[in-house]
Amino acid sequence: MPPHLDLSQSTHAKMIVSPPRLNLRRAASYHTEKAPLSSTSSRFNFNHLISSPPPSPGLPALVPRPRQSPTSPRPSRVLRIVAWVVGLALTLSILRTVAKKHGRGVPVVGWALETQEEYEMVGQYDLPDFPTPIAVTDRQGRSKWTVSIPPTYEFPLTVKEYADMCAQCQEVASHVRELHGRSNPPESRTNYYYEDPYFLDVSEAEKRGLLPGVEGKAWKVTAQAQDGHLVGERKDGLVDKGFCKTSLTFVLETSDAGLGPTLMMLWMAYGLAQKEKRSFFIDDSRWAYGEYTTIFKAPPMPECNPPPRHEMLPCPRQARHLIVSAGTARATFGDSFNAEYENLYRSDVYRERPVYDLARAGYEALFRLNDQDQSYVDSRVKEIREKAKVPQGGYNDGMVVGIHVRHGDLHPFEYQYNGAYIPLDVYTQKAREVIEDYHNYSTPLGGEDVAAKAHSFMIVASDDPDVYDDEELSNAVRAQEQIKLASKQHIPDPSPDKTIMHKFVDEAFGWEGGFFATMFWNLGRSTLNNANAAQEDLQTSLKPSAETMRLRGLIGRAYMLDLAVLGQASDTVICTMSAMGCRLLAVIMGWDKAMKGENWVNIDGGYQWTSL
Template structure:
């Protein structure tokens, strides 16, 4: 057993003795610590968990449990790990919440949708997974793919699912999405919510531990989310799709706009006059900025827009060749077909290759340098500050994101590791939220309005679009087309 005076005053896995004097291990987090811990603290703890688990097995003279398949429902439990609540119940740990000599109770964090003031107290969840939105990645796409995938995994494992947005770079989750489904149970005391081992009763997942957990734990060959067979690929895809279906609810204003925009786009394809076919919509997603293609010859630059535009035209032609009433091409339907375009680079919309295309959405747009200097700014355009001499030409770069909300005097220091740990201003969060909303509305319109989507798989937005379309529509009907080399869909990559 471990006495309260023997417990470390910092979060760490610990070795202890059971009532028979045999070694066990658990994870100790002082309740005086704020929840959630930092992403780095959780990541470091996962590494220590592996070391401590190995040490206990050595002490018990047992061979190591293989990493593979630890995340599946029938995964073997580490017989020497004991959950925090169980350790307290059996007396192996003191009643941490009541007896721990602490400096007070830490902050409980911000679990989205949790109603702490409810008059009806729910029972504590039997098991849970809490996804921490905080990440050092400026892009929103990887976080969303992780969120969806781990939601799917939590449901497969029978866990309640919670989201914490305490330190999300894009601000409050409910400023962008509607609150997620609320479990019929409440989260446990925060010191019971731990990042390891993967079979812990109440698991915390972060951008840092996602890699550690999944890449080292899921059965091969799917360790890097690049399954080599269709069955494994579909399994990963369906996990993400389950999360998408449960969590994809944009805030009311954005959802209403997207619905109207999709209808507007689809109405433009109507031929009428008894024509057997309507036009087709080809959704095109172009990612520039700091995301470069997987295809080697374009690795240091971007896929030429001509290649993307030609692929879109081929789709339009193939849909209508030989579909006319006389067996010829349906020229009327072709003329009602067009590209719907979304890009992080405002110059793409003016490219000759995409002349006649339609923007996916105009609710929030990233401004070009020309738009920044307009005498009367467009209220729909996401501007940099007027004293800056550049716009979003070239696309989304991480440094530009971290600079949002800063004056040009301080912007040069914004992307340092130290400054990224500082709490952003309300203005910075407001602008970041606009960027996230613009990105997600682009995806929503492309997924819902397009007959076929063309994109580059190197961009996470491209992979998200496939998930949003669903396996049958995207893969079986070949309506999701990658123009970035001979690669198929992948989920998360690290």
């Protein structure tokens, strides 16, 4: 077994770094038998496999050369050992002096977190040049841990980097507790607001000299080009306000092409920030749908400056300046979050009421469409409500039933439809039942309200343009007609005459069948360029063009228009829980209308509303 590195006897600060990107050497095997050396080693060759021929009589005999006595006396073994020890001590003393002079008296240690290979820990005196949690020991021998992000590192980090760091924080925190002779407390997993006594925030670590901090104007100039893009941030308007004491920044970047999960997390993150009294910011630097203000108005900005980017951490939860993104969703909205915010004493939909309230707070503050789209939604909702009104003298107005149909690469939860989609007649049949139940016995005398039933109708929104042409929905009204996604059959052929030679053009692109992730990532790209491109390349290395971003923005706007009109104009909404748009509609409708009044109807199994 390789010897352990003793960290307890050193008199200067120490740190442990994860993951093992630097200074990792493969340790010796744990087996007792020795492995053979390489074939090029002087201690191992293949001579024993070849029979040596007898010595040639014409050649001199192979006899050892006589040993000559040295002309000068050799130093004794004791003197040589003493010289080695003195030289080594002088070398270590010089290195230690130089390290203290440069403020780098902190050895860095790394080890493997995700592999089964054994590594030998090797120390050095440089902070890592990549983001990572580190364990440090101050001059009093007290072990703590913090997160080191180089101030000039690109912000925001990638989705994978944020996800990896959340796992690494747990590993380093466990290691520090072991150094203190303690095991992981049970409440650290179940208590959402558990505070690790051994964690140091970045600003506190800088004050104690465990992190170098940020000094001088050179860093500020460098960081201005790498500070991401916080929506609505003013570069020169809040200079005298100072940094926010605590904050939560939501990073919109995600590897998921769908807009629904990101929107739900955004609303919940805002509600969580308000609950924890944190200032809230949104970063749209690498959002697949372009700039946030293409679809929505900028969120309300707090009366303080956002903190330095290297102080925004994805973990732990007690960090003063927290980052939330798709990469940290499990850490932010995982089991401990559910244990904290779900009403565990209820088994019905009221179990999710506290989580719903967080999402509702985010909807009310952030779901503000741009001026053009909001004006259209207001007029469209008014038009639909006017159509449902019964002339003077009627008892009730007609009922508007909203239908949300999600196709594409998303399939229902219900087993019998899991390989395909729920048939449209299931939607329409449920809509007719709702209308019948609502208007039967609705007159003062208990009879059927015929006039109101005649003014009842369905409005439909779908990611599949072919749904609008289906016979089952022939009498339904489109939720919105501002932005329509056309199927291939509705796109005119640019060259109908096949007898004439034409210049090559890409095949017509139609939004047929619904929303597919692959179709989204290829949007606006030439088929010639995409032939051999890997899926991850389409998301990262191949930077989307301005036309691609314009098309993506239109898709996002169409999706938001559908949800806004359905949620605000419908008396009842029928949808499938497997679609995130269905869950968003419940938030838009409000708790009393959707849940208490049971006007949010899920037809995809017997599931109750849940957020993520």
